[in-house]
Amino acid sequence: MKAILTGNEAAAWGARLSRPKVIAAYPITPQTSIIETIAAFIANGEMDARYIRVESEHSAMAACIAAQNTGVRTYTATSAHGLALMHEVLMWASGARLPIVMSVVNRAMAPPWSVWTDQLDTMAERDSGWIQVYTQNNQEVLDSIIMSYKIAEKHNILLPTMVIEDAFILSHTSEGVDIPEQKKVDDFLGEYEPAFKLDPDEPAGFGSLIMPEGPYMEFRYKMALAMEDARSEIRKVVEEYNQVFGREYAPFVEEYKTEDADAVMVVIGTIGSTAKDVVDRMREKGKKVGVARVRYFRPFPAEELRKIAKGAKMIGVVDRSYSFGPGADLFAETKSVLYGHADIPVKNYVMGLGGRDITPRIIEKVFDDMLSVAKDGVVDKEVEWVGLQGDERWS
Amino acid sequence: MSVLLPEDPTPIAKVPSTENKTGGWRTFRPVIHYEKCIRCYICWKFCPDAAIYFASPDAHAAPKEALSKFDTVEINYDFCKGCGICANECPAKAIELVLEESAEGDEE
């Protein structure tokens, strides 16, 4: 069924089609319309789920953890401050190995207050043990939720998953979306089979104390293995989904004209769409540029990026967040996986913070800068903040 | 590489704590003087370690004929931590707390 949906409506549809039994959620701009749409689905009898209208995001995640541990599929959604408030229990969900699926609508962190897109909120949770998939359009939002349940629920994975969309650019913008048939989704996902559950017939304590000589470290190692195993499961599930539902998702990195590119821009989220248009325009002028849009930030697509770097003369990494470390997160991790594999310059472009518009014109200027780095073979300035007020270079 | 990994994905504690013999914590040992015990089960009721259990009526002599048809109680010294609540609560003053070393000496 074709429909015109905002990103948030698409997220609500993704949840609806996946048939979670318990939903616990708390409103925050720009996530709110996800949970309102779901409330309407339930009120109309279109969705059979218990909806816990919790008093905070911390409780939303805690209730999902408890419900999932009791043996049912769960769903929640949040943004920025809500995600930050969840931080403690995000770690709990992954450590408890509960395949919860959550939508996160990227929003800037305050102060100053800003409800617009910025990826610091999810980047700050990169070490929470959650799988993270970033989307580029509303169709991908919907599809990724369904795929995420299937991947996360595999008994060799059991890691919760964030399906991430940019605020407003996706969340509140309408696009044509193909809503898959319920029957097809049911067949694709199957009944939820918990790997373990709270059961009065099998008394057990979930999450008890472990001494340093106990297997704490081993349980963490098992999580690391699961995140590694997720690579092959993601590949399989994405392929299957493409086949069943007629899509063309690349599992980890969506490449656009990278094969013969001198300068490849590595991006995440909706910047990908803008960048692709700019690439077309620049190619017409004979400039050899390409885009690699990272979908999964966790697990991090190390092999894929190394392969891309093999043919390129330089890599420019665009981050819509800043981490106060050696550059922003996507840059730092890209550079670290390339180390020892590709001896080419890597430069970080920090832009679009707090929802500042990333225009084709700015992207083109960044590409030009990248091409000059490719030509010189050296990075003049490793971390470049692009588009600061008063800086004429980018306008 | 052969590392030893737990089977479960997350800690799921299934082994009964009765593997853990907390009797070793004891400084004082409660000793029941059965000739005073009126089989009221108050000690059983209040024991925080669930270390008092029922024994058959004839396991110990009763102070009175009328009581001899009732179950008697015994202390499981594998688990009793020697808190003394049973002795403090016993209405018949039938439980005596003795220092653990001297109690051991007395036994055999």
Next chain:
Amino acid sequence: MMKKLTIPEEEHMLSGHTACLGCGATIAMRYVLKALGKNTILSIPACCWAVIPGVYPHRTLDVPLLYTAFEVTGAAISGIREALDAMGKEDVNVVGFAGDGGTADIGLQALSAAMERGHNVFYIMYDNEAYMNTGIQRSGSTPMGAWTTTTPGGKKRMYKWEPKKNVAEIMVAHNIPYVATATIAYPEDMIAKLKRAKEIKGPKFFQILSPCPTGWRHPPDKTVEISRLAVQTNMFPLYEVINGKYKISIKPKNPKPVKEYLRLQGRFRHLTEDEIEMIQKNVDENWKALLKKERCSQEE
């Protein structure tokens, strides 16, 4: 086999747990499970009871137990309840079992919301009147005059002088169908209340005074005696509030002076006669207020 027992014989708390000698919170758990039986799922946040079941892979309870973060008990039991109901398992009891810190302080928000939403759950606050797991720091539920490690005595007198937060009353204000206080010296009373509550659909809240020899600085054999004195001095009155109607469970004919309760505990050792007098006055006022509430709520 023949015996006359006043509480159920069934036992769902095993020996071999790691609570201190004479731990009152452990006795409370024993009774709760005797009353509710095996068809129960428990949720326990950070607190002494997160450690008492022992180190992995040990368990000391014959029912499934979900360990959780410190402040989430209200949310966790909501999640368990809704999941069970979604699976058609409406007969399973869902019990949050949390300390006074996890209830009166850091977990109050989640608790309040869970009670307001009206889930069919038990919330049991085992009240040992301080943060014991972290080594006896003051909580909102610490009584007036008590020593704790964050209200120590010193050259400048300190101690905890703010009155104990009345969590049971906060719960009554949520208009939930069942609120009760209980303490371990009165197991028959506690178990009868739990069984009564079990018949009621909706949120049920219990505050169970659970003496802690380690934190209250009393000999471990005095745990039950102190619990009894708390009731006999009106320090901790036993009552229940069913659909807004108060019923005091025990009305001591001649209440004992609070001094008898206080002097058994090291945490009150520093108190002067004047201070004891002040605490006595506070206890008397609270008792009078409770009698009045009982009278008014029964009047219609």
